[in-house]
Amino acid sequence: MKTRYAFYQVGTSAIATNAFARRIGIDAVTLPSPNLETITKGVSLAPEFSCFPFKVLLGLLMQGIDRGANVFVVPVSRSVSSCQLADFGMAQKYILLRTGRDFDIILLDTIRPDRVVESFRKYRKGITLIHVTEGLVIAAQKLLLLEGVEDRYRDIYLSARKRKAEDFRRRWTSAIDGTDSILDLHSLGRRMEEECKGYPKADAGSLLRIAVIGDIYSINEKLINNNVFERLCDLNVYSENGIQLRMLFDTGIRAAPEELALSCKAREYLRHDIGGFALETVKSAIRYAEKGYDGLLHIYPFSCMPEVVVRNILPKIGADYGIPILNLPIDEQTGDAGFTTRVEAFVDLIGFRRAGRT
Amino acid sequence: MGIPVRIGIPRALFYYSYYPFWETFFTELDAKVVASGRTNGKILQDGLNSSSNELCLPIKVLHGHIIDLKDRCEFVFLPYIISTQKGSYYCPKLIATPDIAKAVVPGLSLLSVDVDIENFYRSLYSSLKEIASKLRTNPVRIYAAYRMAMERQRIFEGYVHGGALFEDALSMTRGKRKPESAASCPPARDGPVIAVIGHTYLFNDAYISFDLIGKLRKRGARVVTSDALSAGLIDKTLSAPESRTHWSLGNRVIGAAVHFSRRKDVDGIIYITPFGCASDSLIKEYIDANPGRGKPMLVLTVDEHSGDAGVVTRIEAFLEMIARPAARAG
Structure with missing residues (x-):
C-alpha cells in the first residue's frame, strides 16, 4: 500500500505543509478546511471534555482517512510548555483504531528537529537532515508570507473595499502556493509589500483598535472563531492578531529588548511558562494595552487549560492597565448569532468609552 | 523570637x-x-x-x-x-x-x-x-x-501506601491511634472491594466528592484508593511510553485503573473526576487502550451542581450490578 501522509492543519497551513512534503519527497493528502461535517464527525467520537481543537482535528483526520491518508504527522512537544496537545496524537490514534480505521502516526517532536528526520525515516529511507531543514525553511517562509497576506487583507478591507481585499488575498495566496523556491518566495514578499503601498492607508488613529488574543489554534482557524477578524472588519474596527502562527517557531524575536521587558511584566501575573501560549497571551495583552488599543478579545476553547488560567488573570491586567477585555469561550455549541452579538456589543461599548474620553 | x-x-x-x-x-x-x-x-x-x-x-x-x-x-x-x-x-x-x-x-x-x-x-x-x-x-x-x-x-x-485514607494516615503520623472518622470503615468481611481512583484532592474531600468513600463503606463495600499505589508501582504498570500521558496526575489515574483491573480481589472501579477537568479528558481513551481491563467501571463526574441523591443512585446501581454473579465471575 502506498504511504500517504496528512498533516495537522490550522488556517492556511496546508500550503506550507504541502511544500514541506514536496521538498522531502513524500505524498501528502490535502485536508479540507474544517467545515460543519468535520465538527460533526469529530464531536461524535471525541471525549466530552476534550478541547474543541482536539475535536476538530479528530474530524479532520477522519476526513483525511476518507481521502486515502494512512500516516498522520502530529506535532508533539514533551516539555512543560506543552498543553493537552502533547496527548492529541496518541488519543486520536486510540479512538480511530477502536472504530476500525487503520493507520499510523508519526509524532514530530517540535523542539528537536533532528528527531524529525528519524521519524520520517521509518517510512522513507532516503531522507536527510538537509531535506528536512530546507523543507522546514520553505514551510516557515510560506507561513510568514501567508500571515502577511491576512494582515494586509484587513488593511485593504478597511481602507479600500472588501472586493479588492478578497482579490488581493486570492492572488497572493495562489502565488505563494505556486512556488517552492526560497528566492522566489523572498522576492514575492517584496512585490507584495510594493503592491500594498498602492492602497490608501487604513487610518488606524481614528478607527477603534482591537487585538485578538488567546489560544493559537482558535484565533487562526476561521471556522472555530466564527471568522472574528472578518466580523471586526465589517464593523469597521482595526484589528490585530495577537498570537500569530509564527510564534510557533520564531524564537529569535522573543530575545528583543522590548520583548524581554514585556516578559518581566508578564511574569508578575504568570510566573511560569505553564504550557500552551498562556505566557504569550499575557504578554500580548500587556503589549496591546501599552500601545493604547481600545479593547482585547480573548478567544479560547472551553476546557483549554492554559487559556482558562489566563482568563482568570486577565481581569486583573485589564484593571491595572485600564483596557476592556471580552472573554469568548468557544466550543461546538457556540452559536454564530450569540457570538456576533457579543462582539458587536463590545465594539459599541469601547466606542462609547473612547467618545467619553475625548 | x-x-x-x-x-x-x-x-x-x-x-x-x-x-x-x-x-x-x-x-x-x-x-x-x-x-x-x-x-x-x-x-x-x-x-x-x-x-x-x-x-x-x-x-x-x-x-x-x-x-x-x-x-x-x-x-x-x-x-x-x-x-x-x-x-x-x-x-x-x-x-x-x-x-x-x-x-x-x-x-x-x-x-x-x-x-x-x-x-x-x-x-x-x-x-x-x-x-x-x-x-x-x-x-x-x-x-x-x-x-x-x-x-x-x-x-x-x-501509612497511605499501606491503605490508610488521608485523615487516618495524618493522625497516625501524629502518633495518635486510629481515629473513628466518618469515612473510616467498619471492616466488612465479605463485601465487594471497590477501587476508588481519581485525584487525591477530590475523593479525600468528603464535601465535594459527596462523601463517596463513606457512602461506599456504609453500604458494606471495602474501599481501596489510587493513593495506596506507590509512584514506583504506577511507573511499573505504565512501562510502555505510549501508555503514559503528559500529566502526572493523569498517569496515576491510568496506572491505578490498569493495576486494579488486573487485580483479582477488586470487584469494581469507581473513577471520580471533576467536571471540565481537561487533563482527565483524554484519559478514558488511554485506559481503554491498555490491556487488562474488563472490570466494571463507573465514571462519576462531579461539580457544584451535582446532587447528593444522584450520586447515591449511581453508587447503589453500581454496587447492585457488581453483586450479580455474572459480573463477579467476569
Whole structure:
C-alpha cells in the first residue's frame, strides 16, 4: 500500500505543509478546511471534555482517512510548555483504531528537529537532515508570507473595499502556493509589500483598535472563531492578531529588548511558562494595552487549560492597565448569532468609552 | 523570637498529598501553621463567587479556603508545583494556582515556592530565597527543617501506601491511634472491594466528592484508593511510553485503573473526576487502550451542581450490578 501522509492543519497551513512534503519527497493528502461535517464527525467520537481543537482535528483526520491518508504527522512537544496537545496524537490514534480505521502516526517532536528526520525515516529511507531543514525553511517562509497576506487583507478591507481585499488575498495566496523556491518566495514578499503601498492607508488613529488574543489554534482557524477578524472588519474596527502562527517557531524575536521587558511584566501575573501560549497571551495583552488599543478579545476553547488560567488573570491586567477585555469561550455549541452579538456589543461599548474620553 | 509568623495552608489540592511535610517544615522554622477548616457550604460558595466558571471544582474550592484563611494568618502558603517526575507535568491550572489566586482574591499575601524537578537547582534557589526572606531564617535551619519534614512525610506515605485514607494516615503520623472518622470503615468481611481512583484532592474531600468513600463503606463495600499505589508501582504498570500521558496526575489515574483491573480481589472501579477537568479528558481513551481491563467501571463526574441523591443512585446501581454473579465471575 502506498504511504500517504496528512498533516495537522490550522488556517492556511496546508500550503506550507504541502511544500514541506514536496521538498522531502513524500505524498501528502490535502485536508479540507474544517467545515460543519468535520465538527460533526469529530464531536461524535471525541471525549466530552476534550478541547474543541482536539475535536476538530479528530474530524479532520477522519476526513483525511476518507481521502486515502494512512500516516498522520502530529506535532508533539514533551516539555512543560506543552498543553493537552502533547496527548492529541496518541488519543486520536486510540479512538480511530477502536472504530476500525487503520493507520499510523508519526509524532514530530517540535523542539528537536533532528528527531524529525528519524521519524520520517521509518517510512522513507532516503531522507536527510538537509531535506528536512530546507523543507522546514520553505514551510516557515510560506507561513510568514501567508500571515502577511491576512494582515494586509484587513488593511485593504478597511481602507479600500472588501472586493479588492478578497482579490488581493486570492492572488497572493495562489502565488505563494505556486512556488517552492526560497528566492522566489523572498522576492514575492517584496512585490507584495510594493503592491500594498498602492492602497490608501487604513487610518488606524481614528478607527477603534482591537487585538485578538488567546489560544493559537482558535484565533487562526476561521471556522472555530466564527471568522472574528472578518466580523471586526465589517464593523469597521482595526484589528490585530495577537498570537500569530509564527510564534510557533520564531524564537529569535522573543530575545528583543522590548520583548524581554514585556516578559518581566508578564511574569508578575504568570510566573511560569505553564504550557500552551498562556505566557504569550499575557504578554500580548500587556503589549496591546501599552500601545493604547481600545479593547482585547480573548478567544479560547472551553476546557483549554492554559487559556482558562489566563482568563482568570486577565481581569486583573485589564484593571491595572485600564483596557476592556471580552472573554469568548468557544466550543461546538457556540452559536454564530450569540457570538456576533457579543462582539458587536463590545465594539459599541469601547466606542462609547473612547467618545467619553475625548 | 517574638510572636510566631502564622502560615495558612488551604485544605485543598496538594494539601492532601504533602500536608505532613509542610506542617512539620514550617513548625520547625518556628512558624505557626493554620489549616483552613473542612470544606463546607460557605467555603464552597466563597470559592464559586470568586472564580470564573471554567475552572474545575477543586480550584474553585481552593479559593474558598484561601478566603477562609487570609485574615487569620500573615502568609498563605501556595506552591507552584510544576513537576515532581521527569517527563510528566502537572496541569497548567494547578501550576498556576498561586497566580490565579493572586488575581481573583484581592489583598492576598502569598508564600510560594517552586517545585520543579526538571530545573531542580533553579527552583531550589528561588524557593530558599523566598522562604529565607519571608520567614527571616537561614539556609542551615531550612535544611534541618527540610530533613525533619521529609522524615515525617515518609512516615505518612508509608501509612497511605499501606491503605490508610488521608485523615487516618495524618493522625497516625501524629502518633495518635486510629481515629473513628466518618469515612473510616467498619471492616466488612465479605463485601465487594471497590477501587476508588481519581485525584487525591477530590475523593479525600468528603464535601465535594459527596462523601463517596463513606457512602461506599456504609453500604458494606471495602474501599481501596489510587493513593495506596506507590509512584514506583504506577511507573511499573505504565512501562510502555505510549501508555503514559503528559500529566502526572493523569498517569496515576491510568496506572491505578490498569493495576486494579488486573487485580483479582477488586470487584469494581469507581473513577471520580471533576467536571471540565481537561487533563482527565483524554484519559478514558488511554485506559481503554491498555490491556487488562474488563472490570466494571463507573465514571462519576462531579461539580457544584451535582446532587447528593444522584450520586447515591449511581453508587447503589453500581454496587447492585457488581453483586450479580455474572459480573463477579467476569
